[in-house]
Amino acid sequence: MSEQNSLILDGPKGSFAVSKRPIPKPSTGELLVKIQAAALNPVDWKIREHDMFVTEYPAVLGSDAAGDVEEVGEGVVGWKKGDRIYFQGYYTNDQATFQQYCLIPADLAAKIPERYSYSQAATISVAFTCAAFALFAPRPIGISLNPNFDVAIKFTGQPVVVIGGSTSVGLYAIQLLHHLSFSPIIAYASSTHESYLRELGATHLIDRRAVSFSDLPSAVSNLVSKTTSSPLKLVFDAFSGYDAQKAAYTSCADGGEVITVNPDALKPEEKVNGKNIFQVVGTVHFPHTREFGTKMWKVLGKWFEDGVIVPNRAEDLPNGLQGIVDGLEKMKSGAVSCVKLVAHPQEAV
Ligand SMILES: NC(=O)c1ccc[n+]([C@@H]2O[C@H](COP(=O)([O-])OP(=O)(O)OC[C@H]3O[C@@H](n4cnc5c(N)ncnc54)[C@H](OP(=O)(O)O)[C@@H]3O)[C@@H](O)[C@H]2O)c1
Incomplete structure (x- = not known):
């Protein structure tokens, strides 16, 4: 053959x-x-x-x-x-x-x-790698929340929004954010997926069919202020067109971080107050991502075996x-x- x-x-x-x-x-x-x-x-x-x-x-x-x-x-x-x-x-x-x-x-x-x-x-592989690189990997691969997969590192009480919560990337991002103990985890997705997203770790859902990208920042602001006293310092935009990025950036508190899965489309003059936009590229095959990718792949194998991630x-x-x-x-x-x-x-x- x-x-x-x-x-x-x-x-x-x-x-x-x-x-x-x-x-x-x-x-x-x-x-x-x-x-x-x-x-x-x-x-x-x-x-x-x-x-x-x-x-x-x-x-x-x-x-x-x-x-x-x-x-x-x-x-x-x-x-x-x-x-x-x-x-x-x-x-x-x-x-x-x-x-x-x-x-x-x-x-x-x-x-x-x-x-x-x-x-x-x-x-x-691709969707998980994208979500895990963005959240866990050291800079410049990710935003370095937990580069050694240390089980003691938790973000209890810190809010996060996942735009595109039901995208393939968003589904893994929600599970990983839940694993990191973020709370509340607010998903922006079609409400038909609400019970599934809650099973994965989302605590709230904003219906993307009822709330437009332009109205999303105020919906997020209302929900965050009702559920926590902590500012929204992290938005994971797993959908990432210009409108989604703009909504993500506007929703995020000053000095916070917006993860995007596509190139940053915002103009320099639209960026203010020390907020960072981080674009993730989720492949383990680049020379600079290979070492972290190999480490992540071992953790990933164990997480799926143990049911930490589905x-x-x-x-x-x-x-x-x-x-x-x-x-x-x-x-x-x-x-x-x-x-x-x-x-x-x-x-x-
Ligand atoms: N940077 C990287 O390494 C990387 C890796 C993978 C993917 N990506 C990019 O990430 C994006 C998502 O990829 P994927 O494979 O995760 O997508 P996917 O699973 O194909 O996305 C389908 C989902 O998009 C959602 N959606 C459609 N319109 C939306 C809107 N206006 N607001 C929020 N959600 C909306 C739908 O949500 P509902 O069903 O809830 O309506 C649907 O579940 C793509 O642009 C892809 O190219 C980047």
Whole structure:
């Protein structure tokens, strides 16, 4: 067996088609993984739409996945053929996940707890990494709330708002903020998800369908003043267009911090009173993020095993790799709500 099916983007802003490419061999320290589930992220349609990140075509996309170890590279300890793992892929053709096999560094994988399916495990890597980097990692990777994952560090009584509380990133941010004992945790999301967000740790919900971004700062201010005497020093904007960022920045108290998941769109003259905007980039594959990423991946494995953090909801897509094309369109149209779309590359197209 030397070839695999891959979903290939033929050029900048081009077309996707399933076609054959070689199965790579693992180098020292790497695993070859047979991908059983590959989750979709907004960046996957944005790469095609805006011709960003990827520099070489034809290109394979996708970075969230779960599967079985197929082959172990030299020097790897702790993994064997058949182990069920989840991991974050990357945008090189051998490391991307919209295909049947990919390579990953062995120290950036975690074992799937028995109670979880491949689909559930595939929801984890990018969204979790984004939320955990933003909150825990040292600067400049994150805002350094707890870079050593010290269980004694708590933020009891400190309020926080999560804009886009039901986005994939927002769902993990809420769980991590709950783990850090922030309170109240106010989610801005559709009210249909209220009970689920409360299960994950949100204490209050502001309905995004009833309160516009322009009205959000006053709604936040009312709620915060009713629930705590502490100022709102942290806003996690997991949605992050200009209007969301403006609402996040306005809601935040002087000297506070706004986390954004997309580039900062505010003009310099809109920034006042020592508030900081921090843009997170959630990949463990950059040279400067690799060390913290490896450390985080170990903690992540334990948190999922112990149930400290639960995976996001998964919705399985039909038609194997081909199903990704419609899935990306659905995501781009804004029709995905509080769920992760997951494709199955081993299924026939
Ligand atoms: N920087 C990074 O490393 C990084 C990593 C991952 C993602 N991102 C970016 O983060 C953003 C979210 O990605 P994701 O994968 O988490 O998204 P996602 O799960 O695809 O987001 C879907 C959610 O968006 C919510 N939404 C739509 N309009 C909204 C609004 N006006 N206000 C609040 N929420 C709204 C919907 O909420 P309701 O269902 O409640 O209506 C829906 O649940 C994207 O822009 C993505 O590119 C960045």
